[in-house]
Every structure is written in C-alpha cells, then in structure tokens.
Amino acid sequence: MRALITGITGQDGAYLARLLTDYGYEVFGAYRRGASPRTERLAYLNVSPEMVPFELGEYENVKRTIDHIKPDEIYNLAAQSFVADSFELPTYTCDVNGMGVLRILEAIRGKDIRLYQASTSEMFGNATPRQSETTPFIPRSPYGCGKLLAHSLCRNYRESYGVQVSCGILFNHESPLRGKEFVTQKIAYGVWDEHLRLGNLEAKRDWGHARDYVKAMWLMLQHQPDDFVVATGTAHSVKDFLTAAKQESGTEPVVTIDPKFYRPAEVNHLCGDATKAREILGWEPTTTFRDLVGEMVREAGKCSGYFWDSIDGKLPRIKSVITA
Ligand code: NAP
Ligand code: GDD
16 A cells, blocks of 8 residues: 655654554655755654655646555645644645645546545634534634635535545644644643743643544545544643643743733634544544653653754655656
C-alpha cells in the first residue's frame, strides 16, 4: 500500500508516518515547495518517508504529483493550523485550509484513491457540548471557516461524484511534538521557566494524544467513507492544564495574564462525543489527561530549547520524486 501524507513535517504527519510505516506502507511525505522541510519530528520518531515537494496552492502540481506517486490513500494534514494566526492571515489561511483540499478532490475525482481530510472541532465554535457529527457548525475564526469550507467540499464530492473521502472531526490532540505556540506545549515548556505569559485560562478543551488520533485517521480509510468525531469525551480548562503541569514539574512559575493572547472571538468549551467512532471504527483513546500532561512536561524538561534543538540523530533523507 502507498500513502501520501501532506503536512508530513507537522505533529500528526510524524505520528501518522510512524504508524503507516509500522503497518508496512510505502509512505510519501509531501512538504511545501520552496521551504526547507523540517524533518526533526520524523527524526524524533525514527521514521524516514520519501519526501516529495508539493504545492497545495497549485492544481497542476497537485495533480502531477498524485499521478506520479499513485497512492492508494492520501491524508491531507497540511494546514495553517494555528487559530490565533488565522485572524492575522485570514486569506492565506482560508486558501490553504479551505481551497487546498479542493485541488486534491479534483485531482482524484474518478480515481480509486481514498482521501482523509483533517477537519476540526474548531468548526463547532460555541455550539453546546458535547459536540457530535450532528451538531451544527458555527465557526468563530477564519481557521474554522476555512476548515468548514474544506469539510463541505469533501461531503459534496462524496455525494456528487462518489469520491472516497472521509473527514475526521478531531478535537485537540497534543504530544511532545506539538508546535510550541499551542497552549499545552507553551505550558509544558513554560513551567520550567520563571515566568509564563498566557491568555484566557477559562477556555476548555477536550485534549487527547496525537498518537491515538492518527490511528483513527487510518481506521477511517479502512471503512466506508463518512465523517467521524474523534475525542476523549472529557474537557479541562487551560487553568487545569497549568495546574497539572506544575504538579508534574514541581515548579511554581510566575503566571501573567497577557491580553495579547486573547482572541477576537473565543471558542469557550469543546468536548466531543466519539460514540460513532467507537461503534463503527472500534476506536478508543488510550491516553488519560494526566498521562498526556506528564509526558509533555517530562519531555520538555529534558530539552534546553525546543525539542528539536536537542535532536542529534540522523535526519531522514530527502528524495525529490517530482522535479518539475
Ligand atoms: P501542525 O503541526 O501545525 O502541522 C501542519 C503541517 O502543515 C506542517 O507540515 C506544515 O508544514 C504544513 N503546512 C503549513 N502551511 C502550509 C502550506 N501553506 N502549504 C503546505 N503545507 C503547509 O499541525 P498538526 O497538529 O499536525 O495538525 C494536522 C492537521 O490536523 C492540520 O490540518 C490541522 O489543522 C488539523 N487538526 C489538528 C488538530 C490538533 O489538535 N492538532 C485538531 C483538529 C484538526 P511546515 O512544517 O512547512 O510549516
Ligand atoms: N495558543 C495559546 N497561547 N492559547 C492560549 C493561551 C496562549 O498563551 N492562553 C490561553 N489560550 C487558550 C486559547 O485562547 C484557546 O482557547 C485554548 O487556549 C487552546 O488554544 P490552542 O492551544 O492554540 O489550540 P486551539 O484550540 O485554538 O486550536 C487547536 O485545536 C483545534 C481543534 O479544536 C489547533 O490544533 C487547531 O489546529 C485545531 O483544529
């Protein structure tokens, strides 16, 4: 089996590449053309996919790359994934996150290729928890709006043309490979410092482990195309995360609330109902909130800088498959 993963250099890309490699797949990792791919997360998990330059904004390039690789499965994980930045970069965010998948859908229409689309709980906005596949979408950020466009296009191509696309409506998932701008990783590193500046401590999120969530992505593509919520079903506030992280580190940093980390519109409470994923896919989360916090804080405590400053292993090789 051949899989193409867009967003291979991100948190989920690395965990998914590890999983698919372990399952015997030939894994191709798409990284954005023009940028030097950051392979540190892949190195951390000791996985070496074939790396392919890929421009999600350019239809011909998307089509040519897919035609050349001939994957059985495509996982579209590439995105401008930081919600806060989407208020500063709304056009760019909606193009990459919303229109990006349309180019893939057009390229695979009529072909026997299964597609996973990385949808998100951010599409629910402030809809009442617990949110499920039948909860209305009321996004509160350009990020959520762009992702909802992608989600709608996937459903439309499934219904109109029989494209085999599944959308995972994933709630927040974290790991030691999380980007340092996200609140969990900011706290995991911040508790080892003297000062920590944060925004809204009252927001609640349903936090799981990325390792568990990429398994759900794979499971979706082994079943009939559909949409699935993936979540633990338990929410904690940012304040709860901070408290648990301080207990893990045994430190007491000075925490300052800085309004610059508030968002123009906040999503207050996300907590998912993953009954459908459990019943149809047989998926269950395996990592508790305390275990997640513990792993992130301990890993952060081992590093002097961000995790990839301390990676001294051999980085995965880069192989350009398409040179056009
Ligand atoms: P991440 O760590 O931020 O990774 C994002 C990936 O997208 C990186 O490989 C990044 O490449 C790539 N990318 C960014 N801008 C791009 C562009 N313009 N063109 C092509 N590639 C681009 O995100 P993640 O946490 O792994 O999340 C994976 C996917 O799931 C994303 O689509 C995210 O929106 C979605 N999602 C995440 C969560 C979560 O809690 N983690 C929940 C729901 C949905 P560079 O390394 O070059 O920047
Ligand atoms: N980043 C950040 N930094 N968030 C903070 C801070 C801070 O200093 N202080 C408080 N928060 C609050 C945010 O306001 C938000 O309510 C919550 O912490 C979580 O913020 P993030 O960790 O940035 O994640 P997110 O929930 O906005 O988005 C993540 O989850 C989505 C799924 O619900 C991202 O991974 C998205 O890509 C993903 O789709």
